[in-house]
Amino acid sequence: MPAQPPALPVTPPPERADGRVIPYPGGNAVTTGGTDNYQTFNEPGTAGGGVAIPQGPTTTLIGPDGRIRVVPTPR
Secondary structure (H helix, E strand, O other): OOOOOOOOOOOOOOOOOEEEEEEEOOEEEEEEEEOOOOEEEEOOOOOOEEEEEEEOOEEEEEOOOOOEEEEEOOO
């Protein structure tokens, strides 16, 4: 019987970056994709999106107009 290659370790899939809600004063941002280091987002009721950069306990939101907001990172 031929030797079997060793089994690959089982790793969990990466956490999804889309569909997370990031609340901020005056509204919510909903992530649409990205990585652990950044996510893109849309704001319901607006025509634009932006970039969310999680940094531990806070997340920096950079909107399509260049506005920057720092909000608590949702759990």
